[in-house]
Amino acid sequence: xxxEDTIDHYNSRLTVDLGxxxxxxxxxxxxxxxxxxxxxxxxxxxxxALFIHHFKFSLADELAAIRSHQPDDNARRIAIxxxxxxxxxxxxxxxxxxxxxxxxxxxxxxxxx
Numbered sequence: 001x002x003x004e005d006t007i008d009h010y011n012s013r014l015t016v017d018l019g020x021x022x023x024x025x026x027x028x029x030x031x032x033x034x035x036x037x038x039x040x041x042x043x044x045x046x047x048x049a050l051f052i053h054h055f056k057f058s059l060a061d062e063l064a065a066i067r068s069h070q071p072d073d074n075a076r077r078i079a080i081x082x083x084x085x086x087x088x089x090x091x092x093x094x095x096x097x098x099x100x101x102x103x104x105x106x107x108x109x110x111x112x113x
Contacts, residue, residue, distance in 0.1 A: 014097075021104060029104050036101020037096040052087060059084050 012033045016024070024032065042048055063080045066073050 015048065016100060021100070024104070032104050033101050036097045036099075040101070041098035043091075043094050043098065056084060056087055059087075 014031055016028075016032060021032075027053050036093055063077060063084075066080075
């Protein structure tokens, strides 16, 4: 599953300091916009949303099915809760990318003075 393209994409991943958005170079701003546009496309994808919600409901059902409070059951609860938090963090990372894209705006716009 990991190949050279995956490694290249990871090495060129977007890392942006929220406090320094105004100091980004034009090429960095373009990367932020592109990354945000890709994230926005994923967030608007109904099929992705469907699968994410099905997965979360499945995990919630698993969590509800654990009835006892043995150490193994408690460990399973924690593991499932971590999976739920991971999915939420993924969706939040997409939302953050869209937020950054929107915060930078369009460089083609000329500010009115």
